[in-house]
Amino acid sequence: MAEADSMEAAAAEASVNAEANSEWLIELGGYSQATIRITTTDQLERGRPLALLTRQQLRYELSPRGLQMTAELGLDVHYEPLSEMTVTLATPLQLISARNEDRELEWNAEFTDDAAAREVTLRFPQPVIGSGRKIRLTCIAPIVWDQRWRLPALRVNDARWQQGQATLEIPDGVLLKYFDVQQGREIAVEPLPNKGQLxxxxxxxxxxxxxxxxxxxxxxxxxxxxxHIHFNGSSLSATAVLELSSAWGDVYESTALVPKAWLIDAIEAVTDDVGLRSQVTSAGPTSQRVQFQFQKPVSPKQPVRIRIRAHREAAPAGRAMPAAQMRLVDFGDTPLRRHLWAITTDAGFQVRRRDDLANDPFLPVSATDRERELLPIDAADLLVLDTDSLRDDAFAFVRQRSAFSGELLVTAEVDDERLNQQFRIQCYPRSTPLRRVQVHLSEPLDSSPKWTIDGSETPLAASRVSASAATDDGGETWEIALPSPRGGPFVLNGRISGGFHQPTMLALASLPEADSQVGRLLVTRRGDRRATIEAADLTPIPVDTFQAGEYVPVLGKYRYEPSHSVRVRLAPEPVAARVTGARATAARNETGDRGGAEAWIWRHELETQVALDGSASHLARLRIENQGRGRFAVSLPSQAELKEIRVAGVAVMVTPSESDDSQWLVELPAGERWPVIEVAFVSQYPRLRDRVGLQPVAATFDLPVLETVWRLHLPPNFAVDSQAASIAPSLRWRRAVRELLFGAESSPLSEMDALALPLPE
Structure with a gap:
């Protein structure tokens, strides 16, 4: 009898020839190979297997961790129920799971006489019989890497194998270099969903x-x-912020080399989501090894940032230092995608390349946004990419000569109680960009100035370099760090404020590192406060012309030489009244007038409206030019009653004089050069009859008056008798410029002659 193991191969027809021999016609179907077993009928009945392995599906899954093989077996059981089944596993397969349909199977394994295989006996909970039984076996095995290796398989003992398929899954982390199949044929290559191939x-x-x-x-x-590598004049300090990432796979450790000349101060994680541990060990006579270990893996989705701080001695100023000695970290065989050096120096130094490399310029380097996140490197003197070509380079730190000029304006503003100083420093770089500026102040300060740069109110970082004991001429020096290197003109602003109750030394500014500089001093005041300026080395200069409608009460403007030792003393003046009449004395004391023509009245327009009963309303409109006066006094005749005072058309509250009830103090609007003040008041004339004489009822002021105009408004049927009207010369007067500057007084309006007002016939 003949049997074919393949399901496709079957005996289609049998016949007996003349010699009594049997012949079989076997159709192989699409298979090119088949196994044919020939035996006698009685032997077949005695040794016939109980099971047919109708389908075998092997799934090989490769990964960096090893091999997992899953075998799905289709089993037909005939003749007798099957209570257990034996499977032979090729070494090094290890069975980890066996299931029949949805049930776990009990099993035990033992080695066979052949060390290359082991037998596993599977026990069914109940004997099985019939077709379509499904058994699933899961095995694992280590992988033999980088050499020829036969994929381990299995064999079901006492079962007739009929057909099977196998799949080999190769993920992205495994490279398949060689694949050979015998007793089978590769039929397809497909991509895996998450990269790789099947x-x-x-x-x-x-x-x-x-x-x-x-x-x-x-x-x-x-x-x-x-x-960031910084040179402080004798040593280097370095701060490296490094990011370790993985383009593929998980990283649990990494190594870097640090020269022993660098003394490590600290190693810390900037973002510690992986549990960083570090250890420093010796790696030879000149290097030390830094071992980074991570409790959680560094992966493509989980990088880690590490900060290393260290310091070392530097080559003497002016002597070249090889870049290899300046390098803090060497990453060895680990790829370095990009590593930027940001080199800075203390004030007075600059970094240069070695002389024999001076004609080999660097390619321009700019920092990326990520590098700006790692370190504040925008203010660096030099940016260098760490590449292989840098190993042959060298740098020198040399003392830097000043390469800029400056213009300084020191403004001292005298207030009633305080002295406010401002420093405006215009810098003009000539060669290399400036990243810091030293400003020397001639006098020590009780508090720190606030330094800003034009266009920004953000305070700049500044530190006191030297106090009065550290300089020959006293004072103190401030070093101001710019937010970014400046190659074009820029302006620094400084501000300081203090009390002003006694003589005070002004702090004049200078630039110790500038090639050339010029200084100006402007002393102004706010309100009525005056001060005396005492200095020997100041040159008076003209005051700037201000815009129309503005005034600045300037006490003095001078030029000074910043490179010389110049000391300026500012002393508050005592209040001294200018006596021009008994009536104005007290008012001028209260207004703070000290004899200067700081304000005057260009035109006094007095309008009087008279009613039949003799009641009169008056409006005095004063057109004033103010050059710094804070307030002035208004006095009314005894027969007049004040109604209101308006400044720029708005009624204001006024302060009565302490010495005279008929006198009021009027505040002048600050900073306005041409204010208009209106004084409204009323008085009583005699009742109007056929003919009556009227005199102007006018206010007086403690300011010079250049021109006065009186406009009289009468009731209907009344007119001025022009023949009888007489106007004294004092009604109009004009002051020459000399009289105005020296404060000549004018005759009061009350001395004007009366106007005769005849009643019309």
Whole structure:
């Protein structure tokens, strides 16, 4: 009797020839190989297997961790129920799970006489019989990397194998270098959903020969980062912020080398989501190894940032220092995507390349947004990319000669109680951009000035370099760090304020590192406060012309030489009244007038409206020019009653004089050069009759009056008798410029002659 193991191969027809021999016609179908077993009928009945392995599906899953093979078996059981089944596993397969349909199977394994295999006996909860039984076996095994290796298979003992397929899953982390199939045929290559590939094989035997050469794709870490190297005149300090990421795979540790000349101060995680641990060990006579270990892996989605701080001695100023000695971290075999050096120096130094490399300019380098996140490197003197070519480079730190000029304006404003100083410093760089400026103040300060740059109110970082004991001429020096290097003109502003109750020394500014500089001093006042300026080395200069409608009460403007020792003393003046009449004395004391023509009345327009009963309303409109006066006094005749005073058309509250009830103090609007003041008051004339004489009822002021006009408004049927009207010369008077500047007084309006007002016939 003949039987074919393949389901497609079947005996289609049998016949007996003349010699009594049997002949079979076997159709193989699409298979090119088949196994034919010939035996006698009685032997077949005695040794016939109880089970047919109708389908075998092998799934090989490769990963960097090892191999997992899943075998799905289709089993038909005939003749007798099956209570257990024996499976032979090729070494090094280890069974970890066995299931029949949805039930776990009990099993035990033992080695066979052949060390290359082991037998596993599966026990069914109940004996099974019939077709379509499904058994699922899961096995694991280590992978043999980078050499030819036969994929391990299995064999079901006492079962007739009929057909099978196998799949080989190769993920992105595994490289398939060689694949050979015998007793089978590769039928398809497909992509995996998450990268990688899947290969399908049609099997011609239960234990096919499939040989592979595979390599594990190792994790691909890479470093990037920035290192800030600072020269302070004798040593280097470095801060490296490094980011370790992985283009592929998980990274649990990494190594970097640091020269022993660098003394490590600290190693810390900037973003510690992976549990950083670090250890420093010796790596030879000149290097130390820094081992980074991570409790959680660094992966493509989870990088880590590490900060290393260290310091070392530097080469003497002016002597070249190889870049290899300045390098803080060497990453060895770990790829370095990008590493930026930001080199800075203390004030008075600059970094240069070695003399023999001076004609080999650097390629322009700019920092990325990520590097700006790592370190504040915008103010660096030099940006350098750490590349292989940098190993042959060298740098020198040389003392820097001033390469800029400056213009300084010191403004001292005298207030009633305080002295406010402002420093406006215009800098003009000539060669290299400036990243810091030193400003020397001739006098020590009780508090720190606030320094800003034009266009921004953000305070600049500033530190006191030297106090009065550290300089020959006293005072103190401030070093101001600019927010970014400045190659074009820019303006620094400083401000300081203090009490002003006694003589005070002004702090004049100078630029110790400037090539050339010029200084100006402007002393102004706010309100009525005056001060005396005492200095020997000041040159008076003209005061600037201000815009129309503005005034600045300037006490003095001078030029000074910043490179010389100039000291200026500012003393508050005592209040001294200018006596021009008994009636104005008290008012001028209260207004703070000290004899200068700080304000005057260009035109006094007096309008009087008279009623039949003799009641009169008056409006005095004063057109004033103010050059710094704070307030002035208004006095009314005894027969007049004040109604209101308006400034720029708005009624204001006025302060009565302490010495005279008929006198009021009027505040002048600050900063307005041409104010208009209106004084409204009333008085009583005799009742109007056929003929009556009227005199102007006018207010007096403690300001010079250049011109006065009286406009009289009468009731209907009344007119001025022009022949009888007489106007004294004192009604109009004009002051020459000399009289105005020296404060000549004018005759009061009350001395004007009366106007005769005849009643019309």
């Amino acid at each position: 290969r399908r094989v049609q099997l011609y035997a239960e234990q096919p020969w499939m040989e592979v050469v595979v390599s594990s794709r190792a994790a691909e870490p890479e470093w990037t980062g920035a290192t």
